[in-house]
Amino acid sequence: MMLSENEQKIISFLKTKGVSNSQEISSATGLPPSTVFSNLKLLESKGLVKILKEERKKLLFLTEEGRKRLVEGLPEEKLMMVLGGQPRKIEEVKEKMKEDFEIALGWARKRGWIEIDGDLIKPIVKEIQAPERDSLRALSKGQGIDHASVELLLKRKLVERREDKILEVELIKDVEAKPVEIYLTHEMLVSGDWEKREFKEYNVEADPPFLPIGRTHYFRDFIERVKDLMVSLGFSEVSSDYVELEFFNFDVLFQPQDHPAREIHDSFVVKGKGRLPPGRLVEEVKKTHETWWKYRWSPEVASNLVMRSQTTATTSRVLSRSPGSPLRVFTIGKVFRPDAIDATHLIEFHQMDGLVIEEGFNFRSLLSILREIFRGLGVKEVKFKPGYFPFTEPSVEVYGYVDPLGWVEMAGAGLLRREVTSPAGVSEPAGAWGIGIDRLAMLFLGVKDIRDLYSSDIEYLRHRRVV
Template sequence: MLTDLELSSLVSLFSAQYLSEKEIYLLKVLGEIGREVSIEELSQNYKDLLDKYDLDPNGVQSLSELLRVKGLVNIHRFKKAIIRTTQKGAQNIESFPEERIVKYLLDKGSVARIRDLIEVFGEDYASIGLGFAKRRGWVDIRGDSVYLVKQGSLDTHREVLRRALQSVYKEELNIDPEIINELKRRGLIEEIVREEIVLELTSIGRELASSELERRIITRLTSDLISTGLWRNYVLKEYNVEAEPPELYPGIKHFYRDFIEYIKEVMVSLGFDEISDEIVIPELWNFDVLFQAQDHPAREIHDSLILDTEPAKLDIYKDLLRIVKEVHERGYDTGSRGWGYVFDFNRSARLLLRSQTTAATIRYLYEHRDPPQRAFIIGKVFRRDVVDAKHLPEFYQMDGVIMEKDMSLRKLMGVLTQISEALGLGKPIFKPGYFPFTEPSLEGYLKIGDLGYVEIFGSGLFRPEVLRMISVKYNVGAWGFGVDRLAMAYFKLNDIRDLYSLSINKLRTMYSASSEIILR
């Protein structure tokens, strides 16, 4: 056993500073455990011991680094793979798609038509289930029918999903790697590499941990300590005046919000007025006034998000609805034949999450019918899109309109090029397009990273039918920008989902890029 004098000498020899009270306590904890221990195990299995010495588990790593610098603790780092069940995996724990297909076939006498499976399970789910069932040799597909060949079991797959619900080390699963890889490919589990930090006392650390050394550190002297002589019982903490202050990251605005504000500033500088509108609107504004037929596929519940609620009250729009009905059915006095169907006022009153911000600009024109008018809106729209690198079901859109006495397609193309160049995106490529409410119509493309040219906006001159419905007598140029895709072009992103990343490092990088754009 070392004497106090020898211990004091050791502390001075192996440390640029004296041991703090917390450092001594961590040494004692490691001494009582008496073996190597990971920080994770220390926090989970030795919480009572940490509480005994009033040590916060979250502070163990920083304390261990201080002890490592002083030669009292060795730190070993290991990479360990952790398997965790995804949300999709949790939904498949009770039954995999291929198992449900087999069960259905058993109930139907071992044979069923493919279209019946699609009707029961949906096209995507049935396709996944049939694909894996056929791969496992459980079914045979001949013509338009599916035949059950044999039953199989996926109990091992389910075991992995259940054990990984709370995360589990890959090495502890002891499962066929092919099963693990299959579940990863199907997106049912994810593999995360985590660093495990193991602490081990050095020989000097063990000596100190087993001693009775108790040192109290103070950071300043008081008059009482000096006058009573108690200062001799303490150690004054040494200060490193060259130490850098800690980095602080205050709350800041999200980089995408900054980018949207930047677009608004550019649009206002080009002479446009910003407008706003509701997210929940009747189909009258989202479709009818835009001359989109009530039997148009985009208006089906599979594409639009219709609210299960009472319809809107449209009594104040009786005159408008009368004209809309005439235009849709026969073209009214526009020279058009209309759509040739019986217009349904009940469809006009259905409420939905707006699928296009054109609904806001057309309502603005209905209330502002005399030129000149330049207006824009940036807001969220909602559609039933499958999430991928280019699509989200909820995204930002910018719609704009120009009403002028000499408005033409050439002038509209010039304005859109001016907007694109003012945003620093260069000149867009135009190609003919089709939209129900504009004629002629154009699509605008910009090059985005490795994705190549991506459609950024649709545009055109409002059709005579649309202008007649809102009682506007002059040509109106209109367009809709996908703001998310615009941001992808600006930040050179290949995946639209990166705009909403939860990675703090990505957010800081994108914020820096956004700041450069705004300063420029």
């Protein structure tokens, strides 16, 4: 009987096992799961194996990070190698370990391998053992590990759970197989040698190998869904640059130049100066600040450059052009703030700001628009709580009911103060609001770690979808 090389590998393995499954066969033969599936179907059609069961199971797979750590070692192991049993200066170790330093330091201290003494890292154990490495080796060989080890690997994002198809098969007929050719080559045809050879038959019913294809990022899909909603409510999208003048990021929004939010630890400062806009706007903003806040307003400070800390800087630019009414605009974009990166915080994230200028617009109109926005996103129950924001009065915090979390803060909003609209030459009432898009996406998409919104892991992204 003619058997391909892959079929022979599977038959040889089944001779030693009798009954096995596709996952075990794949690990033992080194064949991809898709290749194992198609060859098992071929062997079944030839009457050599019997497929006993076909089911879907949630299995553990090494992530890209897990595969890297299996080969290179865990960050804390690399740290101990750098130390080499001797105390070393923190800056020296940090320079050698680059991006692995913070993770390595945390886990090494947690395991009791090191201690920090001033500017030194001191090893306090001679022998180290990281059980995660053994667990990764076991999984790479298709072996099982205990529940505690699984949870630890998941916590460190070294593995992930995915649903996969499993075939359980039994060898029912042992055969002596001779090699067969897969491809008919030009040389075989020219020499006539093809007549002496046996060729593998094609099974047109076999499943083709799985070929991953590209797809849009699920967080981008969510942002596009929000944009479509805003357009359907009669809003137009506006945008501006990431690097912004303090003038539009703060001054136009009635934040004094000594406000804590303008300190270097709360904003990313860009080297250089920008050019303030021509016309009466600068003088009107200066007059408003000096009249209300009682200090000497500085155009030098206002012309400083920052990475915008709020998308309200974009709507403030729209406002500064003295737009006529009615006006309904929104913007969605990245903002930047110094912060410690963890599961709920990043130094760059997305916000959505909205601006409405209409004759007769009032606080009730603003609340009605906010209800429509959140209803369009699937939040049926919304309530409002009085709040404070520097550039709106009255101000409100918006809460939405999200099952099973309960009431969750969604947005901040209010009517723009006259100190904001008057310098821009806007006489009609105006309302504005800001929404944290990343937090909103985490709630609706069930994402526990904000960093996953920016994941480039194709296997993770393949199983994420915006409904």
